[in-house]
Amino acid sequence: MMMHTLLETDLRFGVVFSDAGSVAGVGCVGEVVKHERLVDDRFFLICKGQERFRITRLVRTKPYLVAEVAWLEDRPPPPGTAGAEGEEDLEALASEVERNMKDVIRISNRLNGKADKDGAAAAAADLRRGLFPTPFSFFVGSTFEGAPREQQTLLELEDTGARLRRERDTLRNTLNYLTAASAVKDAFPSSLSSPPAT
CATH class of the missing domain: 2.30.130.40 (LON domain-like)
Structure with a gap:
């Protein structure tokens, strides 16, 4: 209906x-x-x-x-940060979030056994695709699949800077976890990749 x-x-x-x-x-x-x-x-x-x-x-x-x-709509930056300085802070945050996303993609690809060229492609990709900080912050939130409560929290935030900072922190935590998992994988290679001992 x-x-x-x-x-x-x-x-x-x-x-x-x-x-x-x-x-x-x-x-x-x-x-x-x-x-x-x-x-x-x-x-x-x-x-x-x-x-x-x-x-x-x-x-x-x-x-x-x-x-x-x-x-x-997102609230404008607080007084005193409006204009070029406030915009620069959002641009810097958006760039940092994009770098963190690229690193997460690169290490995830490595952990999942995807070729290095996939990691290199992820590092070179333009994830922002020319988006300004506000629409980019919503794009980033949309990639947090499997975490609907976090996506809802991001959707409810009415401040682009707060949304980007939360995404940056989430991506940093993910990056720390993936980096540790990668180190463990390097230190203890899978027994499937080596011939069995006789």
Whole structure:
């Protein structure tokens, strides 16, 4: 029912995190950019995330949630950091986050036995793709698959600098873990890679 309504209107809908019956107060608009109806009346969708919202009032909960919302935007930098200096801090943070992401990808590839060329490609990749710090911070959060609560926390932050700092810290922790795992792997090579002792 929701899909039929969606496809007859503007192809936009709200997405909110739900866990054990509780619904998060902040969500994101999803826009259907491609859809295909399957034979069993289900749909294959490709969606793109858009602006964020805060639920102000639930209108109904069945057959799907309908809510009144207020749009969310990141707050501007505090007074005294506006202008070039504040922007420079966000640029520096975004660059640091990108470097940490590249290192995580490189070491993950190494641990997973991918060729060194994959690590070199990851190090050379332009992960930011020309994105300004705010949209880049949302892109980084989207890569934290398997950690929906952390993604929700990042989505709810209304400060680009705070979001980038949290992502930097998460990536640093991941990098420390991967570096330690790599050292253990180097110190104790897998018995599968060496012939059995006779």
